[in-house]
Amino acid sequence: MAIGDYRPVESCPDYYYLDTGMYDTAGYGSVYIVDAERPAVIDTGIGTNYERILEALEGTGIAPEELEVIAPTHVHLDHAGGAGYLAAECPNAEVYVHEIGAPHLADPERLIEGTKRAVGDQWQYYVEPEPVPEDRITELSDGDTIDLGDRALDVHHAPGHAPHQVVYHDPDAGAVATGDAGGIWVPDRGEVRQTSPPPNFDLEGCLADVETLRALGPDTLLFGHFGPAPASDELLDDYRRTLTDWVERVEEKRAELDDDEAVIEHFAEETDMADVWGEHKARAEERLNVRGALVYLGS
Numbered sequence: 001m002a003i004g005d006y007r008p009v010e011s012c013p014d015y016y017y018l019d020t021g022m023y024d025t026a027g028y029g030s031v032y033i034v035d036a037e038r039p040a041v042i043d044t045g046i047g048t049n050y051e052r053i054l055e056a057l058e059g060t061g062i063a064p065e066e067l068e069v070i071a072p073t074h075v076h077l078d079h080a081g082g083a084g085y086l087a088a089e090c091p092n093a094e095v096y097v098h099e100i101g102a103p104h105l106a107d108p109e110r111l112i113e114g115t116k117r118a119v120g121d122q123w124q125y126y127v128e129p130e131p132v133p134e135d136r137i138t139e140l141s142d143g144d145t146i147d148l149g150d151r152a153l154d155v156h157h158a159p160g161h162a163p164h165q166v167v168y169h170d171p172d173a174g175a176v177a178t179g180d181a182g183g184i185w186v187p188d189r190g191e192v193r194q195t196s197p198p199p200n201f202d203l204e205g206c207l208a209d210v211e212t213l214r215a216l217g218p219d220t221l222l223f224g225h226f227g228p229a230p231a232s233d234e235l236l237d238d239y240r241r242t243l244t245d246w247v248e249r250v251e252e253k254r255a256e257l258d259d260d261e262a263v264i265e266h267f268a269e270e271t272d273m274a275d276v277w278g279e280h281k282a283r284a285e286e287r288l289n290v291r292g293a294l295v296y297l298g299s
Contacts, residue, residue, distance in 0.1 A: 001227075002026065004049075006033070006056040009228050011220045012173040014151075017227050018056045020045040022078060023125045025281050027187070027226040029078065032177060034170075035060055037149025040069035041093075042168060042177045043224055044082030047127045053082065054089060067093045069146060071153065073179025074165035075101035076197070077115045077129060079224055084108075084130030095132045096146055098157065099139040101164030105132040118198055118291070122284045140166060153177075156212055160205025161195060167213065174219035176231070181209040183239045185223035188276055192223075192239045194246040194289055201292035203247050210236050210243075250293040264290045 001007060003021030014035040022029025022045055031053055034040040039062045041053060054064060067090040072080035075097060083095050083105055097105055104111040108129045116123050140146075142157035146168070153168040158181040168177040183192035196206075213221070218231045229235070253263050267290045273282035 004052050004055075006059065009175070009220065009222070011228070011230070012170070012175045012222075015173060015175065015222070015228075016056065016060055017222075018053060019227070020052055021049055022046055023122065023281050025277055028277070028281070030222070030224055030227050031056075032222050033057060033060055033062070034069075034148060034151075035062065036151050038068040038147065039066055040071055040146070040148055040153070041067065041086065042071050042153075042222070043073055043079045043179070044070065044086055046078050046125065047081035047085055047129050048125060050082040050085040050089075053086060064090045065092055069094060069096060069148065071096045071146060071168060071177075072101075072105075073167065073177060073181075073224060074098065074162045075104045075111060076162060076180075077111065077126060079179060080105060081126065081129045084132045087132050087136055088130060093136075094138050095136055096138045096140055098164045098166050099141055102137050102139045104164070105129075105137060106134045107131060114199075118288060120284065120287065122281075122288075142166075156216070158209040158212055160202050160207070160209040161197075162200050165209075167209075167216075169216050169218065175222055175228075176213060176216055176218040176220075177222040177224075178213065179224045181206075182213055182221050182223060182236070183242065185221070185226045185229050186273075186276060187226055187229065192235065192242060193273070194242050196243075196246065196289045196292035196296070198288075198292040198295045201296050203243060203296060206243055207240055210240050246289070247293050247296065250290055251297055254294065254297065260294055263294065 006018040009015040016033040020029035032042040144155040146153040268283040
């Protein structure tokens with residue numbers, strides 16, 4: 001599937017997966033369209049090329065004025081950066097987001113500043129997000145439900161990756177939109193990779209989020225990056241080990257080098273993902289994740 005393409009999620013009737021072309025890396029940006037009585041978009045990408053979402057909506061028979069729900073899993077800009085742009089084009093859509101993240105969609109100034117610090121030169125791929133009018137934001141908390149008419153999205157708080165993250169469970173589809181709670185899916189390798197961005201990454205919280213996903217018992221995980229995958233205990237167990245091993249490796253290297261910048265560059269240089277994501281993206285991702293792990297470790 002090429003950048004800008006979309007296709008049905010085979011295991012989930014009425015769901016479509018769109019590759020937004022985030023960071024110019026095929027597959028990295030996953031947006032999901034739900035063709036329900038109240039049509040929905042789950043996650044929105046970084047805002048760049050948001051028109052691809054509108055084109056996919058049109059292709060699935062959903063006019064802009066028919067979209068009723070825009071539901072970022074969290075307000076990191078790679079998931080919510082397009083929310084304001086979509087809201088402007090889809091006048092009848094409400095934007096649903098966890099209550100902690102809602103102020104950042106209405107006034108994204110601090111979110112922009114934090115993202116620029118975190119992503120470094122990756123900012124070249126972004127556009128500054130458009131604010132979402134406050135009267136079009138619906139705040140969510142754990143245990144809420146988004147009514148889509150003929151189905152519903154159950155809301156589960158998953159704050160390990162970020163305090164404003166939720167996952168959306170559609171029991172009728174047997175699917176969970178994971179945001180980053182399940183890690184980054186790498187279909188070429190059949191594995192998940194860590195995502196540990198600063199400043200809010202929390203290992204214990206992330207491990208708890210994995211157990212939240214497990215308890216929901218989905219058939220399909222709708223990953224926030226690189227599309228859907230069959231759910232399994234094995235995959236979730238692998239991600240638990242990945243997270244734990246990752247933090248241990250960073251901690252050991254920090255003890256060895258005693259220089260955080262040296263630790264960051266060590267992992268950036270040693271990344272094994274360049275052949276999958278390209279050298280620039282792979283190294284930038286490692287730098288981001290090391291910084292988050294160092295903050296967690298009390299750097």
